[in-house]
Amino acid sequence: MSKHDMTLMAHLLRRAGFGATPDELEIYVARGYEAMAEELLxxxxxxxxxxxxxxxxxxxxxxxxxxxxxxxxxxxxxxxxxxxxxxxxxxxxxxxxxxxxxxxxxxxxxxxxxxxxxxxxxxxxxxxxxxxxxxxxxxxxxxxxxxxxxxxxxxxxxxxxxxxxxxxxxxxxxxxxxxxxxxxxxxxxxxxxxxxxxxxxxxxxxxxxxxxxxxxxxxxxxxxxxxxxxxxxxxxxxxxxxxxxxxxxxxxxxxxxxxxxxxxxxxxxxxxxxxxxxxxxxxxxxxxxxxxxxxxxxxxxxxxxxRYARVKGPVELLVGGIRLAGSYRRPTLGANQLAFQTFFMGQGLLVPPTVEGWHEGMEWIDSGALVERINFVAKELGDVSKPGIRDLIIRLDSDNNGPISPEQLVDQCLELVGHLEVDAETRDALIEYAAQEGELNLQGHQPGDVAEVRVGNVLRMIASTREYQLA
Structure with a gap:
């Protein structure tokens, strides 16, 4: 599967859906772009x-x-x-x-x-x-x-x-x-x-x-x-x-x-x-x-x-983050609070501000809404106890036979969250953050240990990037 095919399919799934996990992307790419578009339609x-x-x-x-x-x-x-x-x-x-x-x-x-x-x-x-x-x-x-x-x-x-x-x-x-x-x-x-x-x-x-x-x-x-x-x-x-x-x-x-x-x-x-x-x-x-x-x-x-020509609506952002993290796959107490969360981000489900609906695009973003957006998704993607994040860590471990350099860690995490493409300045900043503790070794990692938390922290930083807030 070529990088181009994976990136294109990830783009389609962000627009025609709410994103996709790495396992889903591989299945969809195997079916082909046109066939998958037809299946969605x-x-x-x-x-x-x-x-x-x-x-x-x-x-x-x-x-x-x-x-x-x-x-x-x-x-x-x-x-x-x-x-x-x-x-x-x-x-x-x-x-x-x-x-x-x-x-x-x-x-x-x-x-x-x-x-x-x-x-x-x-x-x-x-x-x-x-x-x-x-x-x-x-x-x-x-x-x-x-x-x-x-x-x-x-x-x-x-x-x-x-x-x-x-x-x-x-x-x-x-x-x-x-x-x-x-x-x-x-x-x-x-x-x-x-x-x-x-x-x-x-x-x-x-x-x-x-x-x-x-x-x-x-x-x-x-x-x-x-x-x-x-x-x-x-x-x-x-x-x-x-x-x-x-x-x-x-x-x-x-x-x-x-x-x-x-x-x-x-x-x-x-x-x-x-x-x-x-x-x-x-x-x-x-x-x-x-x-x-x-x-x-x-x-x-x-x-x-x-690509990245749309600002994700609050509901798109919230749902995409939760699907990737694997949260709420079963009935979960407090699920009603998520409806309030969409409201705090500016798009309360079933509560449009007027008959005109919501003003979209860049109007989704203001200082208050942006903080809510970043905090919510960063918390989801940074929680290494979430089943979807555990799957990402296991995949990251299986794809590497030894120590992972900061550059590899950032690039592979960007792929895991949907083949995200960030600009050079953002990538450099992410690598600088990941390099603070040197190379990462996931061999023998245990749930919630220091190595896993490092991965969660990189995912948390990716969730705060400009590109993750876009679709």
Missing amino acids: NPGTDHAMPDDIIRRYHVDQSELRQLDSAGAYWLYRMFTTQCPLQEKIALFWHGLFATGYTKLNQARALLNQIDMFRRLGLGRFDTLLLELSKDPAMLLWLDNQDNHKGAINENYGRELLELFSMGIGNYSEDDVKEAARAFTGWTLKNAEYMAVRASKDSIWPYGRINWHFEFREDDHDDSEKTFLGESGQFNGEQIIDIIARQEATARFISTRLFQFFAADEIDADGEPVVEAMMQSYFDSGYEIRAVLRTLFNSDYFKSEQA
């Missing part, structure tokens, strides 16, 4: 930690009404999933279609929305928009239950166009109003008591946990509307059909996907890739999977230019 049955196991240890994750429990539940899925792009695309849509606990006061409804993103997030964009428009969490978040025939509420119609599909400058105020009229009568209600529903969906069949979509025909404005230059007796489904076929929609979605999976900023070399993604959007019938396939297989994405 077509996830099968996930084998994440089962719900019954989680609930056996975390009673609070049975009903999932509380924010920290719901956040920890999703994090367990990210830590243990074998379909990383399925969770990564759900995280993308959560940021784009930002819906928050602060208004709903009901986390289970938000997790239902996340599950919808898992199921539909790589499929057709128009299908996803339609299900989003019927989603109880979104209906409440943007007040469509208050959108009535003869008394419209424009919140959902406006954000559907501005933030979810087309972007400012591609529609008029009249289009907003016409969209709102088309979505009148799209509302929600609590479930009536039914034995099947009660046993399947809710321990409180009359409670808010069982919100579901309802269309009220008598509250729907079925008169003629003119929307984006087309006229007819449009309902919400037809509005979405019109939106999905707009060039502005293809550009908006392709741009946002590029920024999340490729680079925070789109330069002259990135623009042709966005154009190709737009063409794939139309050629495939609006399929997100096809758009991402074009991106992942592009020369730009595979180039050195695209």
Whole structure:
């Protein structure tokens, strides 16, 4: 396996997932880049930690009404999933279609929305928009239950166009109003008591946990509307059909996907890739999977230019560090604190600051958030008792038959954490740190001894580098 192949696969797994362990990378490289990209884009049955196991240890994750429990539940899925792009695309849509606990006061409804993103997030964009428009969490978040025939509420119609599909400058105020009229009568209600529903969906069949979509025909404005230059007796489904076929929609979605999976900023070399993604959007019938396939297989994405061109979001950083360290492979007390940790880093799961979502890229980094980011990951990677770190130490020992020079220690540790490439100045600083105690000899090492702690300290320093904070 060539160094180039390992580095390229590590890059793909950081973007389309949350990174990979050395063992995983070797398996993936053996399959080949294109085949692995296709496998990621077509996830099968996930084998994440089962719900019954989680609930056996975390009673609070049975009903999932509380924010920290719901956040920890999703994090367990990210830590243990074998379909990383399925969770990564759900995280993308959560940021784009930002819906928050602060208004709903009901986390289970938000997790239902996340599950919808898992199921539909790589499929057709128009299908996803339609299900989003019927989603109880979104209906409440943007007040469509208050959108009535003869008394419209424009919140959902406006954000559907501005933030979810087309972007400012591609529609008029009249289009907003016409969209709102088309979505009148799209509302929600609590479930009536039914034995099947009660046993399947809710321990409180009359409670808010069982919100579901309802269309009220008598509250729907079925008169003629003119929307984006087309006229007819449009309902919400037809509005979405019109939106999905707009060039502005293809550009908006392709741009946002590029920024999340490729680079925070789109330069002259990135623009042709966005154009190709737009063409794939139309050629495939609006399929997100096809758009991402074009991106992942592009020369730009595979180039050195695209590496470390994104700041890792807090959730990406936290999940990647925990997966590498091997933490939380089993239900663990205190897992709910991880949901708070993402909040301290600036990205509280299920708590976007506004309907606009989080401001990403360099805005993830400020003095407070950076300290939280570095401290958390450094603690994970520096803990030689963690099963994943123990695996790295054993591999480091097996790859060396004798003393390890500071240069070898740094270079091999950089490979172990995902074939990380740091600049010359950073590498020199890491080597200088590793050289303080001379050569390292792992022969006969014991759990937690001085030799292992030295490895942990180098990994801790790597976690604080600029490149580790990037993807």
